[in-house]
Amino acid sequence: MAVLKFDDVPFEQVRDGLQRKIIHLDQLMTVLLDFSDGPWEKPEPPHAHPHEQTSYIAAGEVIFYCEDEPEQHLKAGDMFFVPSGKQHCIRLLTPYARLVDSFSPIREDFL
């Protein structure tokens, strides 16, 4: 079945305050991420991966940091993208936020 119904598929607990649900094909993965431990005083540690990434802010507000670019205050409806290998991170500004991240190739480390 080519669907993930939110009410039918349990979250995977990533850590305290972060849960996710994943769909993927061979070269494309999309991850629904629900953060519930905001707001954060500091950003998460910057990280990078060879996978290209796009993200849609479905709820909440974050600061998005990408290498030497100016920080960006993003809210529900906004999007960001991360080229292969670029250091990036977010800081949660709201108690709760939902990000919908897509990756190509897929994040084998998430499976």
Add this chain to the structure above:
Amino acid sequence: MAVLKFDDVPFEQVRDGLQRKIIHLDQLMTVLLDFSDGPWEKPEPPHAHPHEQTSYIAAGEVIFYCEDEPEQHLKAGDMFFVPSGKQHCIRLLTPYARLVDSFSPIREDFL
């Protein structure tokens, strides 16, 4: 700048009742699609493309059809995916809906 702020970037009009905003990298594209001409009596015509697709229902409700699979009633928070080459389409059940579609490789025909 690696962001698309919803309030700063105008929609592209696809047709009456359908607008989109696009971000993309080399192998990954994400398209915010706002439909405003629902509900539809019938589904759109089925279509297929070699690109893999994932979709997040950000608002509204749709029926999702994918080849010979049973039709799926999806609502905000649900996701679907379309393997390369599979015939698929949706039917809008609500006046308004927002889908966030991702594709790999990118839809050159959208640029």
